Ligand SMILES: Nc1ncnc2c1ncn2[C@@H]1O[C@H](COP(=O)(O)OP(=O)(O)OP(=O)(O)O)[C@@H](O)[C@H]1O
């Protein structure tokens with residue numbers, strides 16, 4: 001089978017070309033022996049005006065993928081291989097200064113922890129103006145006006161008043177809106193939202209997601225949503241990538257991914273979540289064991305110790321399955337035996 | 346007689362606004378009544394700050410109530426002297442959300458699990474027998490009793506917390522967000538474990554969570570809290586199938602279902618604003634600033650309306666605090682205009698289509 005997706009494709013100029021493309025990214029932590037491989041062979045595409053959802057268990061590498069792509073993986077983690085193409089340029093070759101200028105302006109990220117992302121001793125307005133002026137040569141007054149507009153854009157009531165508020169004076173939902181306002185203030189082409197609603201209540205979560213979804217439709221920016229919530233993925237995502245043990249194990253459009261998952265992990269994951277609309281059974285189907293420790297990955301398929309499909313197949317433990325095209329256009333899976341899933345209940 | 350009967354339980358906290366600011370009272374739990382049967386799970390849901398954890402702590406007497414009664418097996422425990430509270434603790438235990446924060450990192454798993462037995466003076470030999478037995482029952486390897494919390498995964502740490510709560514053979518567990526911090530695949534393992542322990546030991550659970558799908562799976566009955574008050578309570582099937590309170594309907598409509606086909610044709614009720622504050626309870630019905638139903642009812646002919654903050658709302662919603670009123674078998678709601686199936690607002694009807702079909 002030909003692995004189309006992970007081969008560097010010739011540069012195309014069609015409208016559907018991704019704005020951000022991560023190719024075969026590998027991130028490591030050096031040690032005195034072999035390095036610990038945090039990410040291996042990660043390839044993803046983000047398209048204009050569309051939402052890519054990245055799902056997977058804690059520690060699977062979701063945040064690290066985008067921190068690495070933006071050149072802000074925390075040391076000693078370092079990008080060891082791969083390329084990150086943004087508007088035709090390879091970010092892995094950018095200088096730290098070029099990357100700094102790109103972040104916020106071309107690609108911006110809303111980080112996982114909203115409490116630490118805002119400085120408690122400065123007002124919302126001061127912090128927003130600083131971010132804007134770091135990237136744009138405009139005066140304080142113009143930056144202030146722009147920041148106020150941005151707060152209105154994310155539907156914060158009384159924006160001029162809120163510019164003078166300190167972070168602790170805002171609710172969790174409002175703080176998250178402020179972070180989104182900051183992230184879009186410089187008109188990024190790509191916005192990466194790392195679990196933007198995990199700490200929020202469901203009604204507030206719904207409001208924030210509607211907001212992000214609306215923004216990408218209006219502005220045509222590409223949106224990446226890193227999340228654990230498969231319900232949100234079902235509602236908003238165009239494309240989905242499932243990560244496990246530092247790799248992408250399945251990627252597809254949302255419809256086919258949910259309807260016919262082609263990786264045993266994805267299928268088991270979907271079945272193990274309690275759903276509001278499912279028949280009630282005594283026991284939930286579970287995935288045995290626990291997520292892998294990335295420093296001690298087995299040599300073959302990382303999912304092998306927990307896999308329901310593996311049975312006596314020996315290659316699962318020796319061969320690292322590549323992410324290959326499976327059936328439908330754009331659907332990819334990193335399971336050596338995905339065709340057998342159709343026959344297994 | 347139910348195992349647990351709670352009546353008119355109330356607890357406020359005083360909170361100072363800023364260092365020199367005025368203090369105000371937060372009515373964290375405000376006149377709450379419910380019962381819990383033997384072997385039953387009551388799910389407690391509600392947004393952040395609605396008083397779920399405070400209610401759980403009150404029931405265990407980890408904090409004192411301002412007023413109200415809590416009866417365990419018919420004995421009122423609110424007025425019990427401290428010494429008897431200790432004996433009571435054997436029957437009621439708590440499991441916390443954070444399997445990281447709630448375990449002492451310097452103690453081994455074994456000593457963490459043993460601790461309640463030591464405190465309650467269980468004889469040495471018996472302690473070790475129970476330690477092994479409990480570890481097995483919760484799916485831990487007794488050979489790992491000498492390991493420290495950081496040497497276990499998140500799910501295993503939660504098993505340690507559950508084992509510790511189980512050693513004294515309690516009759517009631519208060520589980521405060523026991524699976525919220527866990528990965529999806531691990532959540533299912535812990536939920537199954539809890540259900541197994543319940544069947545084997547005729548345990549009662551007060552199960553606190555904000556995930557409505559998890560609560561639906563594990564609970565026999567469900568109570569919904571809003572700003573310190575239970576605003577709806579009922580058997581699981583009727584609470585999810587025919588919810589009566591506009592807040593419950595708003596919540597249910599906000600939970601996305603992991604199915605793109607269903608989810609994308611669902612209609613949702615946009616909620617107004619954000620959850621209010623228990624320090625500034627609105628007058629009348631505490632949900633009125635966010636209630637879609639009140640806004641619809643106010644437009645109907647024959648409704649006596651009042652204008653508040655530029656909005657037209659039914660006068661009753663603004664002026665009278667609705668009491669929790671039985672409306673169907675075992676099912677009660679605190680609303681002047683409940684969404685009874687025969688007179689349901691079309692917007693609620695649409696939002697409920699999915700949940701109703703499959704409840
Ligand atoms: N500073 C660091 N040094 C070494 N390893 C790290 C560092 N930060 C993260 N890692 C490791 O990198 C791997 C990927 O972590 P990452 O934060 O990307 O996970 P994630 O999928 O975002 O998980 P979560 O859902 O918990 O946010 C993990 O195994 C983690 O332990």
Ligand SMILES: Nc1ncnc2c1ncn2[C@@H]1O[C@H](COP(=O)(O)OP(=O)(O)OP(=O)(O)O)[C@@H](O)[C@H]1O
Pocket residue numbers: 358359360371372373391392393394395396397398399400555623624
């Ligand atoms: N010790 C305390 N001192 C002051 N206020 C408190 C205290 N404990 C709780 N509160 C307040 O009481 C209210 C209810 O809090 P509680 O922790 O019971 O809510 P919860 O429903 O458990 O929320 P969450 O879902 O965030 O855990 C909140 O307004 C909270 O700030």
Ligand code: SF4
Pocket residue numbers: 263264265301302303304305307308309310313316321334335336337338
């Ligand atoms: S490669 Fe083998 S172990 Fe891995 S998911 Fe496929 S069947 Fe399971």
Ligand code: SF4
Pocket residue numbers: 590591592630631632633636637638639661662667679680681682683
């Ligand atoms: S009493 Fe009025 S405001 Fe309160 S929930 Fe019912 S309709 Fe809404």
Ligand SMILES: [Mg+2]
Pocket residue numbers: 062063064112194
């Ligand atoms: Mg992360």
Ligand SMILES: [Mg+2]
Pocket residue numbers: 397398399521
């Ligand atoms: Mg709580």
